[in-house]
Structures are given as C-alpha cells and as structure tokens.
Amino acid sequence: AQTIHQWPVAEIKAVGSPLSLGCTIKGKSSPNLYWYWQATGGTLQQLFYSITVGQVESVVQLNLSASRPKDDQFILSTEKLLLSHSGFYLCAWSPDRGNSDYTFGSGTRLLVI
Amino acid sequence: GDQVEQSPSALSLHEGTGSALRCNFTTTMRAVQWFRKNSRGSLINLFYLASGTKENGRLKSAFDSKERYSTLHIRDAQLEDSGTYFCAAENMGYKLTFGTGTSLLVDP
Numbered sequence: 613a614q615t616i617h618q619w620p621v622a623e624i625k626a627v628g629s630p631l632s633l634g635c636t637i638k639g640k641s642s643p644n645l646y647w648y649w650q651a652t653g654g655t656l657q658q659l660f661y662s663i664t665v666g667q668v669e670s671v672v673q674l675n676l677s678a679s680r681p682k683d684d685q686f687i688l689s690t691e692k693l694l695l696s697h698s699g700f701y702l703c704a705w706s707p708d709r710g711n712s713d714y715t716f717g718s719g720t721r722l723l724v725i
Numbered sequence: 726g727d728q729v730e731q732s733p734s735a736l737s738l739h740e741g742t743g744s745a746l747r748c749n750f751t752t753t754m755r756a757v758q759w760f761r762k763n764s765r766g767s768l769i770n771l772f773y774l775a776s777g778t779k780e781n782g783r784l785k786s787a788f789d790s791k792e793r794y795s796t797l798h799i800r801d802a803q804l805e806d807s808g809t810y811f812c813a814a815e816n817m818g819y820k821l822t823f824g825t826g827t828s829l830l831v832d833p
Binding site (some may be wrong): 646656661671702716719 | 819820821
C-alpha cells in the first residue's frame with residue numbers, strides 16, 4: 613500500500629528565516645506530486661506539481677520554490693519567509709495525469725511571526 | 726479561471742436524516758473528488774469519480790461532466806459524520822480546484 617509522509621507537523625518561524633518542508637511517497641513509482649497551501653480562512657490552492665524527478669512546474673507564485681530530488685521526494689522551500697506564508701501546507705500524490713485520484717498527506721501548519 | 730461553487734456552506738441535520746451537498750463547475754471538468762477534513766486539517770478521500778455514481782455505506786456521489794455538477798448525498802446521518810466536506814474538480818488541463826467547503830453538523 614502507498615503511504616505519504618509529510619514533515620514537520622508544525623513550525624513557528626521568524627520572518628526572513630529559511631523554510632524547508634518535505635514529503636515522501638512510498639509504495640508507488642513515478643507518482644505525480646503536488647504542493648497545496650491554504651491560508652487561514654482561505655481555500656486550498658495548488659502551488660506546484662511534478663510529474664517526474666527534477667521537473668517541477670509552478671502554478672501560483674508565492675515566493676516559494678519546490679524541488680523533486682528523488683522519485684519519491686518533494687521539497688517545498690524558501691530562503692526568506694514572509695508573514696503571508698503562514699498557513700497549512702499539504703502534499704499530495706496521484707497515480708498519473710490521466711488518473712487524478714489524489715491522496716493527501718497529513719499537512720504542515722506554519723506560523724510566521 | 727475555473728471556479729467550483731460548493732453549497733451549502735453550512736448544513737445542520739438531525740441524526741437519522743439525510744441531505745445533499747452540491748458543487749457546480751464553471752467549466753467542463755474531467756473528474757471530481759470529495760474529501761472530508763480530519764481533525765488535523767488534512768483531507769481524507771471519500772470518492773473519486775470520472776463519471777457516473779459511486780456509493781459507499783451511507784454516502785453516495787454523482788458526477789455529471791456535461792451538466793457541470795457533482796453531488797454528495799448523506800443518508801441516515803450519524804453524529805460522527807459532523808465535519809467539513811470539500812469537493813475538488815480537475816479540469817482538462819489537470820489542475821485541481823477546490824470548493825469552499827460545507828460545514829456539516831449532525832445533532833441528536
């Protein structure tokens with residue numbers, strides 16, 4: 613069975629500090645991977661997606677970047693956090709672009725102060 | 726851009742009764758998913774539909790791509806069904822757009 617693991621569970625970070633959020637998927641080769649973000653009171657927005665190692669597409673510009681260093685790993689990062697980065701971050705995977713049955717991770721709650 | 730209009734935003738049901746949630750789409754969608762938010766804020770899959778209907782226990786979902794809507798029916802609601810439900814639809818360009826959610830409260 614496939615499993616998706618996200619870390620950390622929660623973070624409190626200072627404005628201007630760096631951030632790295634991680635996501636791994638086990639039990640599925642070549643998954644499509646996604647990062648979503650939800651501001652407090654807002655709707656979930658897709659930030660990035662990746663269909664293969666080393667290839668990442670940006671959907672929404674939020675001064676964040678994403679990388680896929682391995683087939684089963686998706687990283688979301690920034691060198692300088694903004695207050696507006698606060699919110700809830702979710703990683704997700706789907707089997708392929710023809711089958712969009714998404715499975716979400718448990719999420720990371722981020723507070724930037 | 727694509728919009729997903731979810732209704733109602735809040736729903737109150739007595740235990741044992743039922744109702745339906747609905748999502749309307751402004752463009753043709755290739756598939757829809759329904760989720761329930763867990764206590765941590767993450768999303769638990771309820772249904773994935775590329776067409777037609779699916780049923781699981783007291784939940785049933787339908788998706789009509791041509792008419793641009795999807796529904797989630799809850800019957801015989803139980804207290805533990807309380808929570809927030811989301812639909813999400815994938816357009817032909819593989820972008821997933823979420824509805825704004827329905828907060829369901831089931832009371833005795």
